[in-house]
Amino acid sequence: MLEGKAMVKETDMSPKMQIHAMASASQALDLYDVYDCISIAAHIKKEFDSVYGNGWQCVVGSNFGCYFTHSSGTFIYFALETLNFLIFKGTSS
């Protein structure tokens, strides 16, 4: 992986899951172009759905703001290269 080190801005995830999130992001950046935010987000979301169960959401971009409700222990927001990554498991009700 050629990417620099990811910087976690905010999270309530376990350290192990955090590492997985950042590894998944690095992997996605190897596979897709940095401008293809949707494919990058798709890669991460699908991996998390597979490993930790359905319901994950992923936002990738250089300029965005969100407001959301998430399940406990499933939220991480970090920066990697020029992009910001937000991963969380949404709660339906």
Added chain:
Amino acid sequence: MLEGKAVIEDTDMPDKMQIQAMASAYEALDLYDVFDCTSIAAHIKKEFDTKYGSGWQCVVGSSFGCFFTHSKGTFVYFTLETLNFLIFKGASYLI
């Protein structure tokens, strides 16, 4: 409201809910600065949680990409002024 007309890019929401989404966005842009994406998103999400039950998510910005699973009939993506708005109700289980 001084804003221009919103343009819907993609949706599976009923018409009435679409109108509510755009009205919430207009209202948020009156209340907050265009650079304060998080407050704008918060305003819209809270309104939808109140009216249509909890679990709504809202993304606002000029440059972002998402991949998500949403409940049926709860998704709208539109542009208004310089911002893009994504509103959906997250689903924990695939139906």
